[in-house]
Amino acid sequence: QAIEKQLKICGYKSNVDVVALYLARQGLRSIPSLSQFRRLRYLWINNNKIQDLTFLIKNYYLTELYLNNNELTDISGALKHLCSLQILFLHNNELKKLGKTVKELKGMISLQTLNLFHNPLEYDPDYRLYVIYFLPSVQLLDRKLVTQKERESALNLYNPKRAWVMQSVAFGKRADTSLGTTVGPGRCTQQARRPIMPSGQEFGNNTNRVPFEDPEDAVLVRAVTRSLMEFSSVDWNKVATSQERRLENKAEEPLEKLTVQFR
Incomplete structure (x- = not known):
């Protein structure tokens, strides 16, 4: 009934014409499938009591989705197909698992604005840096601009090897950070190790063997021994x-x- 009411208010004559739906503050606990609205781009479902998002399974054209102030506990499998999303509001819900939530959003390469605050997952250690690193397209997170310094900190925390290489080759400078430096505790962090050149491989000998156990070590050694x-x-x-x-x-x-x- 709420959907039909909105269609009448907006004067849509056919489902193909529907590009926006405002279903906020209706006290809704569930919503029927919206698959008939194939060109739907803007959807407001905030301030309801929604716990399930399976009704969005066919709405590939969505660019703005407002799901804040609901009762969502898990979004796994519900949003990953929405690759055109640019704005997503999920604040004031009950999302608990940061890793699963971010994984669901990784395919959204156009996502620029994201709200996740006032969810239990925001108390996860390094929550903000984790989101910034794994969702690099996001520019505005929890109503706060993502800074270059935050991006660098996230890279150092979750991919220290890449950070070291980027720092070492930038502007022809050597990195100040030693390869043996360890990174502070956090999700997905590993102790950086110094690559060791196997004996007999220094000058391309024994080319039938792989000189490094980890291919990334070759990049690091090359960065240190750049030609001049x-x-x-x-x-x-x-x-x-x-x-x-x-x-x-x-x-x-x-x-x-x-x-x-x-x-």
Whole structure:
């Protein structure tokens, strides 16, 4: 009845015309399938008592979805097909498992605005950095802009190897962080280890064998041992010719040599 009422209010003549539905604050506990609205893009279901989201199984065109202030405890398998979502509000629910919730949203490469606050999962250690790392497209998280510093911290926490490589090759600088440095406790963190070049592999010997157990170690070693190019230039106008030296017509001046190095 709530859906039919909204269709009449908006004056939609056919299901194909429906691009927005406002079903907020209706006291709804369940909603029938919305699969007939194939072009639905904007959906408000906030401030109800919804516990299940299976009614969204066919709404692939959704770009904005407002599910805040409901009774959701798990969204696994309910939203991952909504790859066009740009705005998703899930705050003020009962979502408890951060890993499962974020996994459901990983395929949303266009997701820019996400609210997860006021859910039990927000008390998970490093909650914000975890979401930032695994959902890199999100720019506004819990009504707060994601900063570059937060992205760097998330990368250092959840992928220290990649962070080290990126830091070492950026602007031709070497990394300040040692490969043996460990990262603070957190989800999915591992102790960074120093790659060891196997004996006999330093100069490409024994090419039939794989020189590293972990292919990423090869990247790290290559980053440390980058090739170096050096260019030097001299102002030859200040260099005395052999005839000038012989006749002593021109005083000898110290040479100014400009050297530039590239990595």
